[in-house]
Amino acid sequence: MAMTDRYNIYVLIHKGLRAWMCDVLATVGRMDPYDVEDVTAGLGKVRALLAGCESHLLHENEYLHPAIEARCPGGASAAAHDHDHHLRALAALESAVRAAEVADGSARAIAVLRLYRELAVFIAENFEHMHREETENHAALVAHYSETEVFALEQAIVGSLTPEEKMTTMRWMAPSAAPHERAMLLSGLRLNAPRPAFDAVVSLVRPFLTGRDWDKLAVALGPMPVAETRTGELAAA
Numbered sequence: 260m261a262m263t264d265r266y267n268i269y270v271l272i273h274k275g276l277r278a279w280m281c282d283v284l285a286t287v288g289r290m291d292p293y294d295v296e297d298v299t300a301g302l303g304k305v306r307a308l309l310a311g312c313e314s315h316l317l318h319e320n321e322y323l324h325p326a327i328e329a330r331c332p333g334g335a336s337a338a339a340h341d342h343d344h345h346l347r348a349l350a351a352l353e354s355a356v357r358a359a360e361v362a363d364g365s366a367r368a369i370a371v372l373r374l375y376r377e378l379a380v381f382i383a384e385n386f387e388h389m390h391r392e393e394t395e396n397h398a399a400l401v402a403h404y405s406e407t408e409v410f411a412l413e414q415a416i417v418g419s420l421t422p423e424e425k426m427t428t429m430r431w432m433a434p435s436a437a438p439h440e441r442a443m444l445l446s447g448l449r450l451n452a453p454r455p456a457f458d459a460v461v462s463l464v465r466p467f468l469t470g471r472d473w474d475k476l477a478v479a480l481g482p483m484p485v486a487e488t489r490t491g492e493l494a495a496a
């Protein structure tokens with residue numbers, strides 16, 4: 260099997276992260292610094308993203324980097340270096356969030372714009388970093404691990420997530436995937452998760468799918484949990 264045909268453990272989670280980052284950056288860009296309610300909601304979204312980025316980074320450190328290093332010494336050193344930098348950037352972003360939180364009036368407008376710019380730079384760096392992981396780290400992984408071993412690594416990461424982390428991950432990952440990837444992701448979940456958990460994920464994800472994408476998912480998966488269709492009637496699609 261050619262390397263390009265091998266399952267890429269990074270692709271779907273990175274698609275979700277990219278979508279999440281863009282969504283939060285746009286939220287901060289349009290945030291009204293003179294509206295306390297708007298600022299509170301927006302900063303809450305930034306903090307959730309920062310927590311998600313840290314969790315993702317730590318899981319890669321704990322599971323993927325040791326696996327790469329075990330069979331390809333030095334293979335994860337560039338990504339590990341990026342991660343150290345990102346941890347410092349995350350701490351600086353939390354300080355920028357805090358500065359926006361405690362300021363008011365025109366000082367808050369300045370603090371919010373500063374946060375927006377710092378977040379944009381962090382996201383830009385992460386886009387380049389994720390590209391390196393999806394190409395270089397993926398190549399190192401599949402050169403030294405079988406398909407079964409890569410799946411086992413993924414299952415170890417998934418098994419280490421809290422229920423809240425799992426739901427947040429699916430919230431961004433499933434709607435950001437291509438239809439065939441989404442079908443693969445959710446059919447795997449249906450096989451491995453308790454039915455109520457699968458139903459909860461489908462309910463969480465569906466509002467973020469277009470009608471066309473929902474129809475494709477329903478065709479791929481067959482009978483789905485009873486849910487409101489976009490025209491309002493109940494359907495076991």
Ligand SMILES: [Fe+2]
Nearest residue numbers: 316319338392
């Ligand atoms: Fe990473």
